[in-house]
Amino acid sequence: MGSNRSRRLVAVLISAAAVVTIGGGSSAGAQPPEVRHSEVDPAVTEKVRAMSLEEKVGQLFVTYAYGRDADTPHPQNREEFGVDTPAQVVQRYHPGGLIHFSWTDSLYEPRQIAELSNGVQRAATSSGAGIPLLISTDQEQGQVSRLPEPVTQLPGNMALGAGRSAADTGLSARITGEEMRAMGLNQDFAPSGDVNVNPANPVIGVRSFSSDPQLAARLTGAAVHGYQDPGAAGVSAAAKHFPGHGDTNQDSHTDLPVIEHTREQWERLDAPPFREAIEAGTDAVMSAHIVVPNLDSSGEPSTLSPTVLTGMLRDELGYKGVITTDSLQMDGVRAKHPDAEIPVLALRAGADQLLMPQNLQVAINGVLDAVHTGALTEDRIDASVERILEMKRKRGVLDAPFVDTGRVDRVVGSREHAQQAQRITDRTTTLLRNDAGQLPMRQKPGKMLVTGAGEDATGALADRVRARGPQATSLPTGKAPTQQQISQAVQAAKGNDVTVVLINAAWDADNAAQQELVRALQRANVPVVAAAVRDPYDAAYAEQVPTWLATYSDKPVAMESLAKVLFGEIAPQGKLPVPVPDPEGAGADRFPLGHGLSW
Structure with a gap:
């Protein structure tokens, strides 16, 4: 399916590189040469030449639109874009891509997502240059999971790092990509190739595979292969966040982090996953809104x-594919420049795909004005458009932008995928301490309390305990329990044979009351099992508890694996993909990289 104009692009073959000089006239100063593909299929050259400047500039941008279907008005579209429906956003601005989130009212259930995808593709192929859209989200799995159940849920990167299996990582990405493609999404802003060497990192954490650059590299490459697997139709992967966002204690959504890595540290710690992603053929690499003074003394965020x-x-x-920015709405990139100038500086820096500008019309006008004044050449715009169209061609978007909505329910959340996801997750649960020999619980207790962070997580684990025979009560206390909630949990624990307490980012000062919850339960002299359901670093903050596990995820699939370990149905196989530092001893590890007990 698709227009004739789209079909003419199918045969694009882009390979060797040539040089195109970027125009001057920006506060960024002299510009480096722009890598340009020289062997372009005549159909692509013809298409780009036939496009208006406005159509070409539109292809550079990825925006969002509000609403669960393409043709129903949503008031937020009128407020932000001056039109009423997602289809009208596409028709007016001719963007190269559309990105979906739950907050855009776009992601409800698989068939709805597929119908929305078809609707906006009809708008794209029947207007402007007639070029189908890249439709995306950032379905990293684990902590960053945009797509709701019944989409198959997997535990995320750090859990996969604990499993150490490239095969499992590739399969996890393949499942994700296959289900996304069935719903009409063809680009995933994943995987995170960041090497999380800073336990206080507020934005990466379990989104990273490991603090070990070689392990992170191996699994990043496996994930790229999985997402882009042609046997599953495949989605475009985007390895992120270049040059590496793993060693910061600031969040680039709200700050402009400064990373002090030397060139040697970057080569050793940060670069390997990106080298591996490029070797694996990643369609895109996403930039980070960070400053690394030892790599670039300009003070600009890497995106610019x-x-x-x-x-x-x-x-x-030697990367020749698409460079995409992280969201241009983040404070990390907006700290120094007005919104009209940011996309121009990103293009001059070498970016191709401009993600989520603060104001789409202002951003488009900024690029158009830069071409008209000579700050950017139209040839520079053409180079990025060619790369973006090549990415669409490789993934079959130009030739077949529409999906069969009748197929969605057979693919998304299939029994086969659910079974594969569970097997993968079963290999990731990590036993950190078993000093009291409490696990496995060969003799099932009569009554169990599940308390701690997360109503969904405590409820999911309690359900899975009940399915195995014992009575189970869920008593969520949240990430910042009050003293009253702690007291209630202690009283409830005294009426149960075993208490499992789920801990989520208790290392963070804002969530430190969870540490007191664990200690209070232990002081009550009741059997306690603690499980870190996000960052494994939490296990160093309540050493009074002799039994600690790490699941790296609070998803139901991870709670099922935790239940299996608790009752001895499987042995814990995970090994720490990061060290857990001792908060009381500078430079010392409470649990080293690779630690993990079993039986």
């Missing part, structure tokens, strides 16, 4: 740095 994007990513690492 020619030294980083062109000098390092293109010239040194």
Whole structure:
């Protein structure tokens, strides 16, 4: 399916590189050369030449639109875009891509998502240059999971790092990509190739595979292969966040983090996953809104740095695919420049795909004005459009942008995928301490309390305990329990044979009351099992508890694996993919990288 104009692009073959000089006239100063594909299929050259400047500039942008179907008005579209429906957003601005979130009212259930995808693709192929859209989200799995059940849920990158299996990582990504493609999504802003060497990192954490750059690299490459697996139709992967967001205690959504890695540290710690992703053929690499002074002295975030994007990513690492920015609404990239200038600086730095500008019309006008004044050349715009169209061609988007909505229910959340996801997750649960020999519970207790962070997580684990025979009560106390909630949990624990307490980011000062919850339960002299359901670092903060596990995820699939370990149905197989530092001893580890007990 698709228009004739779209079909003419199918045969695009882009390979060797040539150089196109970027125009001057920006506060960014002199610009490095732009890598340009030289062997372009004549159909692509013809298409780009036939497009208006406005259509080409539109292809550079990925925006969102509000609503669960393409043709129903949503008031937020009128407020932000001056039109009423997602289809009208596409028809007015001719964006190259559309990104979905729950907050855009776009993600309810699989068939609805598929119908929305078809609707916006009809709008794209029947207007402007007639080029189908990249439709995306960032379905990393685990902590960052945009797509709701029955979409198959997996435990995320750090859990996969604990499993150590490239095969499991590739299969996890393949399942995700196959289900996304069935719903009409063809680009996933994943995987995170960041090496999480800072336990206080507020934005990466369990989104990283490991603090070990070689393990992170191996699994990043496996994930890229899985997402882009042609046997599953495949979605475009985007390895992120270049040059590496793993060593910061600031969040680039709200700050402009500064990472002090030297060049040698970057080569050793941060670069390996991106080298592996490029070797694996990743369709895109996403930039980070961070400053790394030892790599670039300009003070600009990497997203706006020619030294980083062109000098390092293109010239040194030899990357020829699409460079996409992280969201241009994040404070990390908006700290120094007005919104009209940011996309221009990103293009001058070497970016191709401009994600989620604060104001789409202002951003488009900024790029158009830059071309008209000579700050950007139209040839520079063409180079990025060619790369974006090639990415669409490789994934079959140009030739077949529509999906069969009757197939969605057979693919998304299938029994086969659910079974595969459970087997993968079963290999990731990590036993950190079993000092009292409490696990496995060969003799099932009569009554169990499940308390701690997360109503969904405590409820899911309690359900799975009940399914195995014991009575189970769920008593969620949240990430910041009050003293009254702690007292209630202690009283409830005294009426049960065993208490399992789920801990989520208790290392963070805002959530430190969870540490007191664990200690209070232990002081009550009741059998307690503690499980870190996000960051494993929590296990160092309540050493009074002799039994600690890490699941790296609070998803139901992880709670099923936890229940299996508790009752001895499976042995814990996970090994820590990061060290757990001792908060009382500078430089010392409470649990080292690779630690994990079994029986």
